[in-house]
Amino acid sequence: MHALSRSAPREAVGSVVVAEHHTPIGRLALAATDEALLYCGFFPPETVQQRLAAGGRECRDEVGAGPDQLAVMAQAQEQLDDFLAGRRRSFTVPLDPSLATPFSKEVVLAVAEHVPYGGTATYGELAAAVHRPGSARAVGKALGANPLCVMLPCHRVLGASGRPMGYAGGLRAKRFLLDLECRS
Template sequence: MRTPPTAALAAHRTPLGSLTLAATDEALVLCAFDDREQAVARIARGDLTAVDTDAATPAQLRIIEEAGRQVDAYLEGRSRTFTVPMDLRLATPFSRTTVERLDSLLPYGVTGTYAELAAALGRPRAARAVGTALGANPLCVVLPCHRVVGSGGRLTGYAGGVEAKRFLLDLESGGTPAASL
């Protein structure tokens, strides 16, 4: 019987709250507002075994540390992009297609609606499916699902909460993000 590869888990504190980061030896697979139990379940669905950082490989630790540095730089307004290697194995096929295109369709500082994103993906009637796909984004913040808003610019659901979404949008628009959430 084959032993599934591992993904090391670590909590990373941010102004938005705690993010759970998880990495294989090759890439970041999770950056989410999930608690440990939710993260372990997500990782298992990706045919991985979750381990704590004390059982992590040096490669896993390097990726987690780099992801943490990049998240911090982004949230402090010092960076607009992420270069850490990413793996979307925890996403469904439709979610993967949706989140992979976010940065090109909605670059830093630009928002769009669920309906606009659905149309850009060639599925103009799939606004709700797009919302569901974004809600399952395994690389929150890193792959910018926060840039998608409801019709008329309404702030709607976000895994980290509407306040976190507002923080991220304020940050990207050059405004002053809320001091604490």
């Protein structure tokens, strides 16, 4: 499973280190505080820095990072590498989903809770799981805003036909993740 941090709320000002990490599914930007991973996704690091700065966070690269930030970043990178190589099925790095909207947070946490490694669900099934039957499109939009891709596994959600649809990293990345989990 994953470890959710009890870190500061979205409005809090704090220092964040942002770095790029090269993976088999593409370049991921990672953002870490002293306590937790705040972002793992496909936006370029510069875009992540701009968004965090607009929210009052001081951003820096790894050169200016503190030891706790670097430790969280290193743990996230190692666990991502192990996951994407099929050596890990879950993450223990502390995660801070505070960049998500309340609904997006509810949806991505529901995926993490209800859809196990190697499993899948449809957008409609997930909408029912969050007590909003009939809102599959809203669920899809919420998953598209997942600030912790891969770690909060929105890639496990499929269209009503059972086929992969939409993913921030593209369908190739989504298929890679689904195939990886089916092989392991």
